[in-house]
Amino acid sequence: MRCPKCGSGETRVVDSRDATNAVRRRRLCENCGNRFTTYERVEVLGPLVVKRDSTREAWNRTKLAEGVRIACTKRPISSVRIEALVDGVEAQFIGSGRQEIPTSEIGTAVMRRLRELDEVAYIRFASVYLRFRDVNGFLEEVERVRRPARPSEDQLAMEL
Template structure:
């Protein structure tokens, strides 16, 4: 593993342990070249996934991009970071086990929407505002009005 600080290719593993949900191995590493310490994660990858955008453009699936978009929607919300990671791991497992290598971006967006709806209603609306391209306040009102009555304050 190459050191992210100095580029040395001869780093040493000092400690390995499974993550809390046993979905990855966390490795603490040390670089003898610059004495830096850093962490890497090793995850099972069942297949190479490609995201097919609505424009037809294709790009490799990026777990970190999915995680980043969920974290943005959940920013300053009372949802534990470990819980977010577990949801992302679950979404990635669903995608990898779907049997398809090409995944439409719309499918990923809908999966994120469903997950956020369960996690936090405010994050769900935040994500929807970007995903569904809300232009005016009335777009929010219309969307919130479509939510199930039990999820609305009152």
């Protein structure tokens, strides 16, 4: 990235954060000390998720992670390990180069990894997932229960 002031290519990122559909980066020019901001559009990568009713939706890491996090509520599982689990699922499917992935495969992949991580979380996820037979049905249920009239302490803690 070139400095817009002096044209030097010796710039570095000093801060990076998510903005709406973009990543906002603060950059510093090593040559003249100029600080400037760039916005990089986030490409929607990843396969489409095929739901049981054959409709498609974009791959959604946030939704996936949320489902796993709910299953892990009050279990001794760090958020780092949850993120690592989601990373593994993403790597499996996004790395596959496939265009479309059925939700059943995603649910099965999550269950397999959860089983290695924590039995209780696994049973929770599996019972909900198998009942809904569709990971999106489960995730919609997760969204529904996450919007109570009054959030509980647990839910507030999860927001942190």
